[in-house]
Amino acid sequence: MKWLTLLFGVMLLTGCQTxxxxxxxxxxxxxxxILVDxxxxxxxxxGEAQEEFRSALERLDAMLKIDGGELEQQYNALSDDYESSKAAAERVRERIAEVDDVAQDLxxxxxxxxxxxxNDSMRRQSERxxxxxxxxxxxxxxxxxxxxSKMDPxxxxxxxxxxxxxHNLNARAITAIRGEFDNLQVDIRDLIDEMELAIAESDKFIEAMNSGG
Known part of the structure; x- marks a missing residue:
């Protein structure tokens, strides 16, 4: 069914929701x-955002163990990871907004x-x-x-x-970042855990809806 939803999603750019x-x-x-989809x-x-943030964390961890000429190469890779994480975070926000739009309409x-x-009895049952x-x-x-909400920090x-x-591709930069790394590591792991909970809630909701709930 997803391909139909994607196909007609184009209509939202040219026509009304109704x-x-x-x-x-x-x-x-x-x-x-549509809501379940x-x-x-x-x-x-x-799930994709989890992987992007996890990749960035692993990249930074590896970088802090590097001395010398590999640093710039690793910086470039970390910068790419950051951009990918930012894009993944934006996709998460867009998907949540799309979910809420159709839920409120439903x-x-x-x-x-x-x-x-x-029939009053049927109406009460439907309302429940x-x-x-x-x-x-x-x-x-x-x-x-x-x-x-944990993505932006x-x-x-x-x-x-x-x-x-x-700005500081040198040993002093690595020393300074190493001091901040532990806090960032905790934040990313906390974010990944929160996303895992959200994914589990999504699975529960989908299961309930598919079973006629």
Whole structure:
């Protein structure tokens, strides 16, 4: 189903959200399907971001053990890792925003449609399902946003190290960075752990939605 979502995602650049949903529904794809797909995309982007930050951490760790001529080569590699981490962080933010857009549209539609029931018992049951789905979603988006909030401080510290190396490609720079490395290492590992929790929440949410929750 992802290829259809990607295909019709182009419509968002030229048309309104309502037209997008309408077209997707003609292919049998409802808002809940789009939501599950976007949660899965967000989960993937967090996994990619984990790898980029982990790579940057490993690169810096290796650099601190280098003396002499290899330093500039390692600096260039670390700078690339920083740029990749920054791009991965931006993708995470975009995916989270896309998830929230479709979730709010889904909940609004569901809530409006409750008024269309003539059977009170069925309406109450549907409303309970809505509230439970909203609760699960609130846990999910909170976990995603908590992990995302840790990206900027890590990126800032990573950028500081890259800039310092750029301006001071010498042994003094390495000595100064070595003193900051332990703090950065803790921050990146904490970020990776938070993303792992967000990924687990995504898996739980997808499983619940796919099982009819």
């Amino acid at each position: 037209a997008y949903y309408s077209t997707m529904e003609k292919f049998g794809i409802e808002k809940r399907d 976007r949660v899965d995309d967000a989960k993937d982007s967090q 909940f609004d539609e569901w809530s409006d449609e409750l008024e269309q029931y003539s 399902q809505l509230r439970e789905t909203e609760r699960r979603y609130a846990d999910l988006i909170r976990s995603m946003e908590r992990a995302a 890590v990126l800032a510290k990573l950028q500081d190290n890259v800039l310092y190396l750029k």
